[in-house]
Amino acid sequence: MPTDQLSRTFAALADPTRRAILARLSEGEATVGELAEPFEMSFAAVSKHLRVLETAGLVSRGRDAQYRPARLDARPLAAASEWIGDYAKFWAGSFDTLGSYLDKLQHNDRATTDQATTAKENDDD
Amino acid sequence: MPTDQLSRTFAALADPTRRAILARLSEGEATVGELAEPFEMSFAAVSKHLRVLETAGLVSRGRDAQYRPARLDARPLAAASEWIGDYAKFWAGSFDTLGSYLDKLQHNDRATTDQATTAKENDDD
DNA sequence: GCTATATTCAACCTATCGGTTTAGAACTAG
DNA sequence: CTAGTTCTAAACCGATAGGTTGAATATAGC
Numbered sequence A, B: 001m002p003t004d005q006l007s008r009t010f011a012a013l014a015d016p017t018r019r020a021i022l023a024r025l026s027e028g029e030a031t032v033g034e035l036a037e038p039f040e041m042s043f044a045a046v047s048k049h050l051r052v053l054e055t056a057g058l059v060s061r062g063r064d065a066q067y068r069p070a071r072l073d074a075r076p077l078a079a080a081s082e083w084i085g086d087y088a089k090f091w092a093g094s095f096d097t098l099g100s101y102l103d104k105l106q107h108n109d110r111a112t113t114d115q116a117t118t119a120k121e122n123d124d125d
Numbered sequence C: 001g002c003t004a005t006a007t008t009c010a011a012c013c014t015a016t017c018g019g020t021t022t023a024g025a026a027c028t029a030g
Numbered sequence D: 001c002t003a004g005t006t007c008t009a010a011a012c013c014g015a016t017a018g019g020t021t022g023a024a025t026a027t028a029g030c
Helices: A005-013 A016-025 A032-036 A043-055 A075-085 A088-092 A098-107 A114-118 B005-013 B016-025 B032-036 B043-055 B075-085 B088-092 B098-107
Strands: A059-061 A070-072 B059-061 B070-072
Touching: A005 A016, A005 A043, A005 A075, A005 B005, A005 B016, A016 A032, A016 A043, A016 A059, A016 A070, A016 B005, A032 A043, A043 A059, A043 A070, A075 B075, A075 B088, A088 B075, B005 B016, B005 B043, B005 B075, B016 B032, B016 B043, B016 B059, B016 B070, B032 B043, B043 B059, B043 B070
Parallel strands: none
Antiparallel strands: A059 A070, B059 B070
């Protein structure tokens, strides 16, 4: 996997187990055991997933006796959301190209575009 | 890679070359040759990247003589954006947990939460 | 039909992923 | 100190990712 932050974030999200772990952590801290419980998978495997999430900066770990509780850190998701947001104009018009999207913008000021409130001007990369 | 749509989308985005290809395609259709030009990489490699994007539904291909122009289809990004959007409330308060976020909501009605305009109510999962 | 151009297929290589198992480390409690 | 719990490290494994090269396919132009 490439070493840039955005790639690590997206790679971390590209696994349903890890997304489920993040969903669980959105309800609060959890130990490895608690996180592993819903899965038919060894503790070690979950521990590895946590490490991937940690390397991506999406999870931080603490220490409480034997336990090493994990907690969510959603900040890298902001950057990911921002990246995707630059493309919002392309799905706002569903099947449409940018051309017909701009066209539509001129014809009806507010109708199919209400979803695109997050859109930012595309800068560089 | 897991076979669900969201995983394929995130996996496709987890590579800077593919993100650059998408960025290029956001300016309009392009042939493999045009897409390969900025990279020190064989045509075949770019062709493979395009296939990953195509499998993820992010790119569709056409035919124009020998050329097989690729065009952006951003619709899968909408789902990805929605998934990430469910976590917006967690980065809105930066370091905070859900607990202190809800706490904050009660104590000051509008202050540190102005960033969270995209937040959707977290429903199922 | 031949040749040039654009793209993909097929085989191959190395590195990483996601999982396992087994052992060991970190800590608590008797 | 010993025993029990929780978690991670290490070694291993098969499958996939991302790249290469060289041959095959598709199309256009002559």
